[in-house]
Amino acid sequence: MTDAHIAGAIGRARFEDALRVRELARAILPGAGEPRLSETWVARDAEGRVIGWLEERRVASELYVLGVGVDPAWRRCGVATALVRECLARASLVHLEVRASNAAARRLYAGLGFDEVGLRARYYSDGDDAVLLTRAAA
Ligand SMILES: CC(C)(COP(=O)(O)OP(=O)(O)OC[C@H]1O[C@@H](n2cnc3c(N)ncnc32)[C@H](O)[C@@H]1OP(=O)(O)O)[C@@H](O)C(=O)NCCC(=O)NCCS
Numbered sequence: 678m679t680d681a682h683i684a685g686a687i688g689r690a691r692f693e694d695a696l697r698v699r700e701l702a703r704a705i706l707p708g709a710g711e712p713r714l715s716e717t718w719v720a721r722d723a724e725g726r727v728i729g730w731l732e733e734r735r736v737a738s739e740l741y742v743l744g745v746g747v748d749p750a751w752r753r754c755g756v757a758t759a760l761v762r763e764c765l766a767r768a769s770l771v772h773l774e775v776r777a778s779n780a781a782a783r784r785l786y787a788g789l790g791f792d793e794v795g796l797r798a799r800y801y802s803d804g805d806d807a808v809l810l811t812r813a814a815a
Pocket of ligand 1 (some may be wrong): 786
């Protein structure tokens, strides 16, 4: 399956998504905090169930991605790609940081045209570095 199959199912998180988004975030990115629903976008399956989320913060025309996660049962189906593309369509620049050890996420962002623009050494409590990424709108 490619992101074309789920692209129609990307949208803003709704009030009734709160529990599911919290459940996913706790399981997938523990310690990252609870996504702020008003600044969260979700991907849904054919039944409308939330299968992934992206939390962002806007500063003027730029967006900062705080977190992206996909239900393990739906990985490698283009869900994260569709969420990030949606974000790119609404910003002049998109910024994010990713763990240096997170090979899957780094490959995802590289494939979407993000440039590695910086590094915060030993940024995480376990000693992992944070890689800073930016992509301008097409
Ligand atoms: C990283 C993550 C968000 C990717 O979500 P996804 O929906 O599976 O990603 P996509 O299907 O859009 O993948 C797009 C591309 O990213 C790369 N990629 C994604 N997962 C990968 C993996 N496990 N190993 C290697 N490359 C991977 C591939 O290049 C992939 O393209 P391909 O499937 O055609 O080879 C997901 O694995 C996840 O939720 N991980 C835990 C949370 C996390 O690390 N979030 C990111 C940091 S905030």
